[in-house]
Amino acid sequence: MMDDATKTINLLIETERLADKILQNKHEIVALDKRRQHTREAIREVEKSDEKKAWIAVGSMLIEMKKEKALELLQKDQNVINQEINKLRSDQKVLVGQHRDLEFADPLKGFDLNPLSRDEVGAFRTNLPGF
Amino acid sequence: MTDAEKLEIRDITRIERIGAHSHIRGLGLDDVLEARNVSQGMVGQKDARRAAGIVVNMVKEGKIAGRCILLAGEPSTGKTAIAVGMAQALGTESPFTSMSGSEIYSLEMSKTEALAQALRKSIGVRIKEETEIIEGEVVEIQIDRPATGTGQKIGKVTLKTTEMETNYDLGNKIIECFMKEKIQAGDVITIDKASGKVTKLGRSFTRARDYDATGAQTRFVQCPEGELQKRKEVVHTVTLHEIDVINSRTHGFLALFSGDTGEIKQEVRDQINNKVMEWREEGKAEINPGVLFLDEAHMLDIECFSYLNRALESDMAPIVVMATNRGITKIRGTNYRSPHGIPIDLLDRMIIIRTVPYTEKEIKEILKIRCEEEDCTMNADALTVLTRIATETSLRYAIQLITTSNLVSRRRKASEVLVEDVKKVYSLFLDEGRSSRILKEFQDEFMFSEVLDDKSTAMDCDDH
Numbered sequence: 139m140m141d142d143a144t145k146t147i148n149l150l151i152e153t154e155r156l157a158d159k160i161l162q163n164k165h166e167i168v169a170l171d172k173r174r175q176h177t178r179e180a181i182r183e184v185e186k187s188d189e190k191k192a193w194i195a196v197g198s199m200l201i202e203m204k205k206e207k208a209l210e211l212l213q214k215d216q217n218v219i220n221q222e223i224n225k226l227r228s229d230q231k232v233l234v235g236q237h238r239d240l241e242f243a244d245p246l247k248g249f250d251l252n253p254l255s256r257d258e259v260g261a262f263r264t265n266l267p268g269f
Numbered sequence: 270m271t272d273a274e275k276l277e278i279r280d281i282t283r284i285e286r287i288g289a290h291s292h293i294r295g296l297g298l299d300d301v302l303e304a305r306n307v308s309q310g311m312v313g314q315k316d317a318r319r320a321a322g323i324v325v326n327m328v329k330e331g332k333i334a335g336r337c338i339l340l341a342g343e344p345s346t347g348k349t350a351i352a353v354g355m356a357q358a359l360g361t362e363s364p365f366t367s368m369s370g371s372e373i374y375s376l377e378m379s380k381t382e383a384l385a386q387a388l389r390k391s392i393g394v395r396i397k398e399e400t401e402i403i404e405g406e407v408v409e410i411q412i413d414r415p416a417t418g419t420g421q422k423i424g425k426v427t428l429k430t431t432e433m434e435t436n437y438d439l440g441n442k443i444i445e446c447f448m449k450e451k452i453q454a455g456d457v458i459t460i461d462k463a464s465g466k467v468t469k470l471g472r473s474f475t476r477a478r479d480y481d482a483t484g485a486q487t488r489f490v491q492c493p494e495g496e497l498q499k500r501k502e503v504v505h506t507v508t509l510h511e512i513d514v515i516n517s518r519t520h521g522f523l524a525l526f527s528g529d530t531g532e533i534k535q536e537v538r539d540q541i542n543n544k545v546m547e548w549r550e551e552g553k554a555e556i557n558p559g560v561l562f563l564d565e566a567h568m569l570d571i572e573c574f575s576y577l578n579r580a581l582e583s584d585m586a587p588i589v590v591m592a593t594n595r596g597i598t599k600i601r602g603t604n605y606r607s608p609h610g611i612p613i614d615l616l617d618r619m620i621i622i623r624t625v626p627y628t629e630k631e632i633k634e635i636l637k638i639r640c641e642e643e644d645c646t647m648n649a650d651a652l653t654v655l656t657r658i659a660t661e662t663s664l665r666y667a668i669q670l671i672t673t674s675n676l677v678s679r680r681r682k683a684s685e686v687l688v689e690d691v692k693k694v695y696s697l698f699l700d701e702g703r704s705s706r707i708l709k710e711f712q713d714e715f716m717f718s719e720v721l722d723d724k725s726t727a728m729d730c731d732d733h
Contacts, residue, residue, distance in 0.1 A: 164495070168432050171496030175435035182438055227500060244329070247362070248504035252552045253399035256463060262396075262507070265515035269505060 149240065156237040160230065167226050174219045181212045289349075289668070292642040296354040298322040310638055311354055313631035314347050320622045321351050325358045328588055334558040335586035337577075339566070339616070341593055341609055342624030345664040348592040351624065352562045355590070364508050364559030364587075366390045370568030381576045382532050388580055389509040389538070391587035393557035394545055398503045401462035403437075405430050406473045406492045407454050412444055428458075430493045443467065455479065457490050462498070506557055509585070512541050542585065558587045566591035567610035570602035574612050581618065591619075632659045632667075639668050645675040646685040654691050662700040670694050 184192045184205060192208040194201050203211075235245055254262075262269045297308030302322040304315040311318060317340070327333045340348040356365040366387055373383040405428030412424035424439035424447070439447065443460075446467040452458055455476035459468050471488035517533045548554035563569070569577075580586060591611075598610040607613055627635065633656040640647045647655070651674070659667035674690040683690075699707070708715070 168496045171498055172433045175433060175497055179436055246504075247557075248395040248397055248506075248555060249502060251395065251397040251504070251555060253397050253502070254548075254553055259398045261515075262505075266507065266511060269507070 153237065153240045156233055156240065160233050160237065163226050163230050163233070167223055167230075170219055170223050170226070174216065174223070177212055177216045177219065181209065181216070184208055184212065289665075290353045292638050293350055293353045293357060295357045296322050296325065296351070298358075302326070307634055307638075309354070309357075310642075311347075311350065312634040312638065313627050314351065314624055317342075317347070317351055317622050317624045318354070320620075321355050322358070324588070324590075324620075325355050328359060328363055328558070328560060331557065333588060334556075335581045335583070335588075337581060337589045337591065337615070337619045339591050339593065339609065339611070339619045339621045340624060341621055343626055344594045346594075346624040346626055348594070348624055349564055351622075352564070352590055352592060355560065356562070359560065362393075362506065363557060364391050364393045364506070365562065366559070366587075367562040367564070370563055370565035373569070373573065378532060380570070380573055384573060384576055384580070385538075386510055386513075386533070387561055387563075388587060388589075389513060391559040391561040392509045392585055393506040393559055394509060394512070394548075395504060395506050395555040395557050396548070396553065398505065400501045401498065402501055403428065403460040403462060403498050404458070404470075404493045405497050406457045407452060408434065409454055410447070410452060412439070412447070426452075428497060430495060430497055432495060433497060435497060457493060508559075509541060509545070512545075513538060516541060545585075556585060558585075561587050561589045563589060563591045566593045567595040567598065568601065571600055571612065572602065574600070574615050578612075578615050578618070627664065629656060629660050632656050632664060635664065636667060636671065639671055643671055643675065645671055647671070648685050648687050651686050651688045651691050654688050658691070658695060658700075662702055666700045670698070673698060 187205075190205055191202050192205050194203060194208050194211065231249060238245055292310040295309035295311075296318050297305050297311035298318060299305055302319055304311075304318040304322070306312070306315075324333075324338060340351060342348055352367065356367065359365055368387055373380045373387075375383060378386075408427040408429050410424070410426045412422060414422055421441055422444045423441075424444050426437050426439055426447070428435060428437065443465050446465065450458075450467050450469050452467065452469060455473050457470045457473050459470060460466070461468075471490035473492050474489050475492065477489050513533050517537050545554055545556070549556065577589065581589065593609045593611070595610045597606055597608050599605065600607050600610055600612055608616060611619075633652065636652060636655055636659065637647075640652070655667050655670060655674075658670065670691060671686075673694040674686050677693055678686045678690045
């Protein structure tokens with residue numbers, strides 16, 4: 139009897155822990171996307187400006203550096219953010235799978251497939267009603 | 270003119286037709302596949318339902334394909350009901366095709382073509398579509414046109430979600446899209462990153478009070494949540510048959526609407542098979558074998574059986590469920606007798622699920638469910654009488670009496686069906702037993718009674 143109770147509680151704890159983790163990841167993706175958009179805006183601004191040098195904030199310090207160098211730094215940042223978001227998104231799938239497993243729900247099928255190319259999707263879309 | 274004035278418009282109340290198995294919502298099994306006595310419109314038949322449940326689970330997990338299952342049992346023992354229950358239990362994810370054995374005899378299509386299409390309708394292909402979209406509410410949009418009217422346009426748009434807000438510089442091409450869609454501040458839009466296609470989802474709720482007068486077609490939506498740049502993944506299940514049809518050049522996709530697909534060339538099918546195999550190897554597609562239900566399987570002939578035999582061996586084959594109410598009878602198209610009218614070699618590949626006749630209690634339960642389904646309140650005594658009729662004649666006849674007696678009772682403006690209503694329709698409509706008794710009694714008075722004797726042996730494929 140005692141065993142059953144602890145088992146149930148452990149199951150609930152695990153489910154909640156996973157659910158929490160999923161939500162946390164979701165927030166993290168949103169925060170990262172925010173940064174991605176800001177970096178993108180920054181890249182645009184630096185590109186557009188006529189000055190040779192640009193002011194860049196590193197932490198709490200403002201640093202003046204060459205335009206090319208600044209762009210390179212920003213682009214590097216952008217790449218890291220993109221990678222991070224992609225990683226979180228693929229993690230999310232695994233976590234949701236585990237969560238569904240704990241809740242005795244059937245796993246979501248087909249989301250681990252590679253996507254069809256754009257032409258292929260286009261072909262289906264124009265030919266199949268309701269696709 | 271006067272004729273036009275005389276025209277009157279009447280509202281038509283839609284009458285939903287009630288099918289014989291419309292009350293079935295599933296197989297009525299619990300978590301461990303044990304059949305509940307009365308559940309989801311299913312009554313009794315516990316072993317058969319349990320067996321069907323196991324099959325459904327295996328299909329769902331994609332464990333079996335190219336198998337054949339035979340539902341065998343006397344008439345009106347719930348074979349079709351179990352098949353309908355299986356279809357419901359499978360859900361929308363796995364394709365389920367239902368056809369009757371006699372449907373394959375059509376002049377427009379050969380028998381094997383009809384079977385091939387039915388088989389391919391029952392195999393789903395799971396594919397994924399992935400798009401990167403920018404989704405947000407337009408806060409501000411600014412498009413600068415050069416004074417000359419032609420030339421490069423430049424623009425800026427500010428998009429927001431509940432979490433963030435950002436500016437985008439717009440290029441010439443995308444400005445065209447924005448103008449074509451007539452995007453203005455307050456619209457909720459998506460931009461497809463790959464193609465640059467702009468779609469208007471509607472207007473934001475927060476702007477709902479901007480104007481007193483808005484068109485009826487204005488749709489109000491919530492401001493999107495979360496990140497601006499989203500990845501949208503959609504998983505589709507299409508059947509092989511659908512891919513066949515859109516690729517058979519002579520007909521095109523319009524055939525999907527009309528259902529008149531005609532014959533599809535084997536080359537087209539081979540091409541599709543190769544393409545799907547290629548996708549599968551690239552990890553782009555998954556085969557999702559469904560279920561093909563063939564009712565009245567004894568109506569198939571020897572050619573169909575041998576075709577099925579061969580088709581089941583292909584690596585893209587669905588699970589075929591057949592139902593028959595025949596005992597040992599002639600295989601159609603031959604002079605050989607075989608159990609269920611199905612060749613032994615095909616029978617050998619089958620798992621046979623047997624349905625048994627219902628007990629009196631179960632019949633009562635089914636009649637009760639049917640009464641509910643047909644919105645008919647029946648007196649307890651009347652139900653007992655009807656159950657008695659069902660045990661003595663047939664369940665189908667009794668179910669038909671529900672509808673008719675309900676009509677009779679409504680005629681005399683009663684709220685429920687009484688014994689007298691049932692008695693009345695019982696005398697008005699004959700069951701099969703009484704009808705044949707009358708025929709035997711008065712045979713001499715009917716036309717052509719003299720040739721009946723030599724005709725009776727000529728009927729093929731009928732052992733009643």
